[in-house]
Amino acid sequence: MNAIEVEELRKEFKVHKSRSGLVGAFRDLWTRRYMTVRAVDGISFTVKQGEMVGYIGENGAGKSTTIKMLTGILTPTSGRIIVNGMNPHKEREKFVRTIGVVFGQRSQLWWDIAVQESFRLLKKVYRVPDEQYARHMSEVIEMLEIGPLLDKPVRKLSLGQRMRCELAAALIHNPPLLFLDEPTIGLDVLVKLNIRQFLKQLNERYGTTILLTTHDMSDIEALCERVIMLDEGKIIYDGSLEQLKEKWGQGKRVAFTFAEGKDASILQELTAGLDVVWKKGEQSNVWVAHVPSGGVPEVVSRVAARYALQDIRIHEVSTEEIVRNIYEEGAVHG
Amino acid sequence: MDKYVEMIRIRFLMMLAYRTNYYTGILIYAINIAAYYFLWAAIYGDKPSMQGISLGQMTTYVAISWLSRAFYFNNIDREIAMEIRDGKVATELIRPYSYLGMKAVQGLGEGLFRLFFLSLPGLLVVSLFLPLQFPENAHTWLSFSLSLLLSFVIYSELNLLAGVVTFFTFRNEGLLRAKRFIIDLFSGLILPVSFYPDWAQRLMDYFPFQAISYIPSMIITESFQGADVRDGLIVQVAWCALLLLPIGLLWRMAKKRLVVQGG
Amino acid sequence: MFYISVFFQYMAQYMKTKLQYRTDLLIEWLSDFMAQAVNLVFLLVVFGHTPLLHGWTRDEILFIYGFFLVPYAVFGAFFNLWDFNERYIVQGEMDRVLTRPVHSLFQIILERMELESLLGAIPGLIIMAYASVRLSLTFHWYDFFIFILLVIGGAFIYAGIFISLATISFFADARTSIMPMMYNISSYGRYPIDIYHRVIRYILTWVLPFAFVGVYPASYFLNKQEWYDYAFMTPVVGALFFAIAIMLWNAGVRRYRGTGS
Numbered sequence: 001m002n003a004i005e006v007e008e009l010r011k012e013f014k015v016h017k018s019r020s021g022l023v024g025a026f027r028d029l030w031t032r033r034y035m036t037v038r039a040v041d042g043i044s045f046t047v048k049q050g051e052m053v054g055y056i057g058e059n060g061a062g063k064s065t066t067i068k069m070l071t072g073i074l075t076p077t078s079g080r081i082i083v084n085g086m087n088p089h090k091e092r093e094k095f096v097r098t099i100g101v102v103f104g105q106r107s108q109l110w111w112d113i114a115v116q117e118s119f120r121l122l123k124k125v126y127r128v129p130d131e132q133y134a135r136h137m138s139e140v141i142e143m144l145e146i147g148p149l150l151d152k153p154v155r156k157l158s159l160g161q162r163m164r165c166e167l168a169a170a171l172i173h174n175p176p177l178l179f180l181d182e183p184t185i186g187l188d189v190l191v192k193l194n195i196r197q198f199l200k201q202l203n204e205r206y207g208t209t210i211l212l213t214t215h216d217m218s219d220i221e222a223l224c225e226r227v228i229m230l231d232e233g234k235i236i237y238d239g240s241l242e243q244l245k246e247k248w249g250q251g252k253r254v255a256f257t258f259a260e261g262k263d264a265s266i267l268q269e270l271t272a273g274l275d276v277v278w279k280k281g282e283q284s285n286v287w288v289a290h291v292p293s294g295g296v297p298e299v300v301s302r303v304a305a306r307y308a309l310q311d312i313r314i315h316e317v318s319t320e321e322i323v324r325n326i327y328e329e330g331a332v333h334g
Numbered sequence: 335m336d337k338y339v340e341m342i343r344i345r346f347l348m349m350l351a352y353r354t355n356y357y358t359g360i361l362i363y364a365i366n367i368a369a370y371y372f373l374w375a376a377i378y379g380d381k382p383s384m385q386g387i388s389l390g391q392m393t394t395y396v397a398i399s400w401l402s403r404a405f406y407f408n409n410i411d412r413e414i415a416m417e418i419r420d421g422k423v424a425t426e427l428i429r430p431y432s433y434l435g436m437k438a439v440q441g442l443g444e445g446l447f448r449l450f451f452l453s454l455p456g457l458l459v460v461s462l463f464l465p466l467q468f469p470e471n472a473h474t475w476l477s478f479s480l481s482l483l484l485s486f487v488i489y490s491e492l493n494l495l496a497g498v499v500t501f502f503t504f505r506n507e508g509l510l511r512a513k514r515f516i517i518d519l520f521s522g523l524i525l526p527v528s529f530y531p532d533w534a535q536r537l538m539d540y541f542p543f544q545a546i547s548y549i550p551s552m553i554i555t556e557s558f559q560g561a562d563v564r565d566g567l568i569v570q571v572a573w574c575a576l577l578l579l580p581i582g583l584l585w586r587m588a589k590k591r592l593v594v595q596g597g
Numbered sequence: 598m599f600y601i602s603v604f605f606q607y608m609a610q611y612m613k614t615k616l617q618y619r620t621d622l623l624i625e626w627l628s629d630f631m632a633q634a635v636n637l638v639f640l641l642v643v644f645g646h647t648p649l650l651h652g653w654t655r656d657e658i659l660f661i662y663g664f665f666l667v668p669y670a671v672f673g674a675f676f677n678l679w680d681f682n683e684r685y686i687v688q689g690e691m692d693r694v695l696t697r698p699v700h701s702l703f704q705i706i707l708e709r710m711e712l713e714s715l716l717g718a719i720p721g722l723i724i725m726a727y728a729s730v731r732l733s734l735t736f737h738w739y740d741f742f743i744f745i746l747l748v749i750g751g752a753f754i755y756a757g758i759f760i761s762l763a764t765i766s767f768f769a770d771a772r773t774s775i776m777p778m779m780y781n782i783s784s785y786g787r788y789p790i791d792i793y794h795r796v797i798r799y800i801l802t803w804v805l806p807f808a809f810v811g812v813y814p815a816s817y818f819l820n821k822q823e824w825y826d827y828a829f830m831t832p833v834v835g836a837l838f839f840a841i842a843i844m845l846w847n848a849g850v851r852r853y854r855g856t857g858s
Contacts (some may be wrong), residue, residue, distance in 0.1 A: 013856060014856070068692065071695075071696050072695065072696070072854075073692050073695045073696065073854060074854050074855070075851075075854045075855055089854060092695070092698075093698040093699065093700070094698070096695075096696050096697060096698045097698045099696070101693075101696045103692065103693065106689065106690070106692070106693055108693055110610060110614065112613075112614040113610055113613050113614050114613075117610055117613060118610075120606070121606050121607065121610055124602060124603055124606040125603060125606075125697055125698065125699055126697075126698060127599065127698075362779070362781070362782065365782055365797070365800070366781050366782065368794070368797060369782070369785045369793065369797055372792050372793040372794055372797065373785075373788060373792060375792070376650050376651040376788075376789075376792035377643050377646070377647055377650060378647075379647060379649070379650075379651075381647070384646050384647075385646070507625075508624035508625045508627065508628040509624060509628070511628040511631075511632075512624075512627065512628040512631045515628070515631045515632050515634075515635050516631070518635060519634075519635045519638060524635065524638075524639050525638075525639060525642055525643070529642050529643070529645075529646065530642060531642075531645065
């Protein structure tokens with residue numbers, strides 16, 4: 001069975017356009033102008049049970065609108081959604097018992113009371129039997145290492161501690177499907193590592209399906225074999241991360257630090273026929289060459305033979321750059 | 335000066351954004367005044383006047399005092415308290431204007447908006463079905479306008495004072511609310527001050543509250559005549575000046591405290 | 598059954614939270630008390646100048662006011678959604694609420710309840726006791742149950758109106774100050790309804806039925822037989838307005854899920 005099936009999903013919003021200035025504001029009092037915005041524009045995809053999928057896109061690409069439709073908060077304008085075998089916006093109360101949701105910037109814990117009190121309340125809300133709660137949550141608490149935090153009020157926790165507790169709170173009813181909206185935003189590296197480790201364990205042990213949106217590509221690299229990339233409401237890539245890298249991340253970047261400043265045309269001439277793109281580095285004497293795979297030795301030897309060098313550094317192209325490249329160049333079909 | 339005018343303009347724009355307010359505000363004001371009218375009519379029964387005020391004057395008094403409230407009322411005390419709590423006040427202090435002055439101007443912007451777009455249309459609606467008595471004497475209108483402006487200054491000064499006090503005491507939503515009720519009660523909004531028992535009236539002479547609502551409303555209903563008008567305005571001006579003192583003092587202490595504690 | 602157990606769970610959490618801020622509790626109560634004192638002072642001062650208000654005595658009107666405070670306190674404890682727009686729509690907490698398997702209105706009521714408002718009923722009871730002694734009113738054993746019924750009816754009328762107002766946030770994108778103004782209007786139910794023009798009487802009975810929170814039910818205890826029909830209609834009107842509010846709420850949530858504004 002598929003955890004998520006989405007077909008030709010569409011969501012349109014009517015947005016009020018305000019006129020500028022004081023006079024415009026008065027005119028808005030009487031007549032308003034609206035325009036229709038397509039936040040999600042006919043997307044289709046399926047997620048199998050047990051998959052971990054990264055859902056990425058720039059701000060306003062339609063990520064959170066999709067998540068809100070998948071979690072039953074919003075109703076689609078048109079299209080078909082089946083999540084956990086149900087239609088999310090019908091039978092809402094039954095449906096939400098089968099999913100867990102974490103919004104990175106929004107807390108579901110009560111600010112003033114101890115963490116475990118919030119857990120107890122949520123346990124009641126999700127009607128989790130005592131025995132199941134005890135068994136499942138003790139594991140979750142142990143994996144997230146939040147045992148010592150349970151009797152502290154939420155307002156006394158650091159952001160990282162709170163985020164781990166938020167995750168635990170979303171898992172109280174052991175949902176087979178977990179939605180994470182920017183779960184690592186603002187967290188430091190160690191906490192990020194801890195959370196990624198936990199999500200992997202969760203996926204292995206319970207087969208939990210995870211769909212996460214993030215700005216941090218290292219989250220995706222650490223967790224997801226599959227990414228779905230969104231731009232202006234449309235899916236522009238859906239496939240494995242590996243393939244994405246192979247197709248777009250071929251080649252390397254070589255950063256040369258010259259003894260003195262150079263200009264682009266000389267360097268371009270030097271590497272003519274090698275399909276190299278030169279870009280200026282951070283200092284006037286630093287130039288970065290984007291070299292197709294296999295071309296690095298030739299480029300280095302040509303440059304080193306001709307000019308005095310202070311340093312050479314060779315980088316893999318990062319996923320982040322790949323994504324940026326794709327956005328700069330438009331849609332791909334992977 | 336430009337920046338203060340700009341701030342008033344921005345406040346206008348903000349107020350316009352709340353457009354449902356605007357439509358319903360007038361209606362609700364009208365219902366409010368009408369209900370007060372019937373309450374007072376019942377209280378008067380067949381007495382021609384109470385405390386030297388006729389029913390017609392009383393109706394005008396109530397209508398005007400609620401209208402005036404729309405002008406002088408503002409929430410700058412709560413805004414200051416909030417900005418102190420969120421630590422925003424530190425960034426406000428490095429801006430090139432007087433923080434308290436800016437707050438007062440914001441209040442003025444809001445007040446002017448409500449005066450022109452809520453109070454005046456509201457008054458028009460109410461005067462269609464209630465027997466309001468407006469003075470024909472231009473002099474009365476002039477005195478009233480001046481008095482109303484002074485009301486705004488005194489009310490805002492009290493709010494600034496309350497706001498600055500929150501530098502020294504935290505968590506005082508409740509205190510600010512209590513302050514509002516005290517002002518509504520003793521300013522003459524709910525009841526003309528002359529209705530209170532003598533001892534209470536003497537006590538209220540020592541507080542600035544009646545300068546906020548009682549004096550302008552008595553002027554416009556022409557319940558104050560001649561020397562009374564002049565004395566009322568003098569009392570208002572005196573309170574305007576007097577209240578500057580504690581504000582300046584506390585504000586200086588607050589700023590010192592802010593520097594020492596780093597917000 | 599499930600909803601009742603969730604209710605008690607929330608209540609327990611609420612107590613734990615409130616115990617952390619005990620001084621606030623006192624100040625809040627004092628400022629609530631102050632708000633009531635304003636009205637009381639108005640009544641007392643006015644009756645310093647007139648013995649009768651349209652045939653009603655000072656003590657009768659005090660009794661109505663005292664009665665009004667009780668359903669009002671119940672309303673304040675459970676249905677005070679004055680910051681609904683700010684918290685749930687502007688700050689987006691509504692999304693979180695919609696991902697939980699409990700009716701959204703029920704969740705929000707539980708999250709926003711302020712049980713300390715119930716303390717506001719105490720001055721009301723004291724005022725009623727004072728007035729009934731001075732009026733030498735007599736009560737039957739079943740009057741206690743009628744009292745409870747009328748109080749619940751009144752609280753539901755308040756709840757219905759203010760929940761309906763909160764649903765405006767689902768339909769209009771602007772913030773409104775209707776709520777504070779509605780508090781003003783609500784206070785007219787505390788005076789004898791026959792002093793008003795028939796249009797206002799009609800509004801206070803059928804459109805914004807605040808008269809059912811004060812004067813109508815109180816006249817039962819004051820033995821004003823001519824108002825008995827209205828007094829006994831209080832629970833019916835309460836149920837009706839509450840039902841309308843829930844329907845509006847559900848429609849609002851449907852709309853919210855359509856626009857996600």
